[in-house]
Amino acid sequence: MPRFFLNKENLTGNTVTIVGEDASHIALSLRMAVGDALVLCDNEGFDYHAEIASISREAVTLTVKEKVPSESEPPYRVRLYQCLPKGEKFETVIQKAVECGVHEIIPVQSSRCIAVLKDAAAEKKLIRFNRIAEEACKQSGRGRLVKVLPPVSYREAMRQMASCDTAFLCYENEDGLTLPGYLPSDTPREIAFLVGPEGGLSPDEVALAKEMGVISVSLGKRILRTETAAPFVLAILAGKYEL
Numbered sequence: 001m002p003r004f005f006l007n008k009e010n011l012t013g014n015t016v017t018i019v020g021e022d023a024s025h026i027a028l029s030l031r032m033a034v035g036d037a038l039v040l041c042d043n044e045g046f047d048y049h050a051e052i053a054s055i056s057r058e059a060v061t062l063t064v065k066e067k068v069p070s071e072s073e074p075p076y077r078v079r080l081y082q083c084l085p086k087g088e089k090f091e092t093v094i095q096k097a098v099e100c101g102v103h104e105i106i107p108v109q110s111s112r113c114i115a116v117l118k119d120a121a122a123e124k125k126l127i128r129f130n131r132i133a134e135e136a137c138k139q140s141g142r143g144r145l146v147k148v149l150p151p152v153s154y155r156e157a158m159r160q161m162a163s164c165d166t167a168f169l170c171y172e173n174e175d176g177l178t179l180p181g182y183l184p185s186d187t188p189r190e191i192a193f194l195v196g197p198e199g200g201l202s203p204d205e206v207a208l209a210k211e212m213g214v215i216s217v218s219l220g221k222r223i224l225r226t227e228t229a230a231p232f233v234l235a236i237l238a239g240k241y242e243l
């Protein structure tokens with residue numbers, strides 16, 4: 001069933017009004033009609049099962065039939081710090097990470113990133129990245145909108161991660177601790193992890209993580225592409241704490 005994210009200001013009693021792009025998408029692309037059902041997500045963990053009461057390309061009004069807790073959100077919140085990969089790969093990372101349950105994505109400018117996200121180009125790219133995240137949320141049936149935040153430096157990423165109880169750096173040269181070996185048995189409320197770019201992390205960056213108390217973990221003996229690592233981690237988290 002089609003899903004849309006609700007702007008709570010448009011909810012009056014049990015009537016919702018959808019306007020703008022979503023309205024024209026419902027009316028023209030999905031060719032929905034009065035009486036058809038769809039799901040609205042309020043971005044606070046609840047889904048509203050609603051029925052179309054009136055429809056035009058400008059506005060669609062719906063009657064809410066039922067409000068239920070969203071079942072598609074994991075029992076933890078994961079922040080992915082993704083060092084910017086080349087080309088379109090970051091868009092792939094966003095889409096797959098949303099499907100696999102990420103809560104927030106923060107692009108990181110580390111020393112070996114080829115891509116640079118700054119100034120006016122960054123603004124435009126962030127709009128695109130958040131649109132990709134929203135589409136992936138709708139497609140995968142997420143109950144909350146995943147946000148792609150403005151880029152941070154590697155040092156700032158480490159500073160933010162150091163304040164999270166369960167935080168780790170994915171490091172292929174780590175020969176001791178693996179991710180399953182590091183993860184706590186009880187479900188952490190918040191998890192943060194960083195994935196390096198195609199060229200990996202510099203020795204100084206690995207040392208800074210250590211200095212700031214961010215643990216390095218191995219994802220096994222195979223070298224994963226930068227765009228594979230985050231979904232791989234998220235699948236391990238889902239397997240351990242969610243499914």
Ligand code: SAM
Pocket residue numbers: 169170171172173194195196197198199200201217218219220221222223224225226229
């Ligand atoms: N040293 C890598 C190489 O030889 O290609 C370059 C980095 S790898 C392509 C991209 C990133 O994915 C790494 O910086 C790391 O964060 C993560 N990664 C890939 N394989 C991993 C593994 N086996 N264990 C932990 N992290 C891994």
